[in-house]
Amino acid sequence: MNLKAKKLALRMLVHGVYIVGAGKGEDAIANGVTWLTQASFEPPLIMAAIRVDGRLHDAIQRTGAFSVNMVTRDQQDMVQTFFKPAETRGHTINGYAFEPGPITGSPIFPDAPAWFEVEVRHSFHGGDHTVFIAEVVEAGVRNPRATQLALHDTSWQYGG
Numbered sequence: 001m002n003l004k005a006k007k008l009a010l011r012m013l014v015h016g017v018y019i020v021g022a023g024k025g026e027d028a029i030a031n032g033v034t035w036l037t038q039a040s041f042e043p044p045l046i047m048a049a050i051r052v053d054g055r056l057h058d059a060i061q062r063t064g065a066f067s068v069n070m071v072t073r074d075q076q077d078m079v080q081t082f083f084k085p086a087e088t089r090g091h092t093i094n095g096y097a098f099e100p101g102p103i104t105g106s107p108i109f110p111d112a113p114a115w116f117e118v119e120v121r122h123s124f125h126g127g128d129h130t131v132f133i134a135e136v137v138e139a140g141v142r143n144p145r146a147t148q149l150a151l152h153d154t155s156w157q158y159g160g
């Protein structure tokens with residue numbers, strides 16, 4: 001295989017940037033995630049690829065649920081803090097307030113323009129990320145006019 005072409009071609013995939021959270025209270029954790037997309041209308045499924053060696057992966061496996069918080073174009077500073085190991089203090093993660101999602105208790109950030117929470121239905125352990133297929137069980141929108149951040153709006157890379 002042409003490894004250079006493989007890397008460049010995979011980096012042309014278009015992704016959003018989201019804050020994915022799992023766990024409750026002091027055990028809540030959240031990370032910045034880009035490998036995530038819808039996978040079915042009915043039932044409403046999404047898929048997310050999560051690093052097997054991360055704490056977020058452990059929290060999703062333990063609780064069987066997670067939250068997806070949208071990120072606007074002017075929230076790059078916020079989401080950047082979630083690419084580092086999460087620090088949970090009281091009702092904040094990395095200094096950002098969160099509240100429990102109404103169905104799963106996974107962390108929802110009031111700063112996010114929209115969010116949804118999901119329950120894991122399947123998982124595929126293929127490589128260094130696990131693909132979780134999960135059903136949307138609740139959602140909320142605070143700012144319907146917000147423009148979601150895309151990875152190509154930033155200087156960050158994840159893929160290849």
Ligand SMILES: Cc1cc2nc3c(=O)[nH]c(=O)nc-3n(C[C@H](O)[C@H](O)[C@H](O)COP(=O)(O)O)c2cc1C
Nearest residue numbers: 031032033034035050051054055083084085156158
């Ligand atoms: C631009 C960017 C995109 C990322 N996308 C993902 C992703 O899709 N899935 C994932 O598991 N980790 C992703 N990460 C990595 C996690 O954000 C990072 O591993 C985590 O925040 C580190 O926490 P930990 O060391 O406590 O596990 C991404 C990182 C960056 C910089």
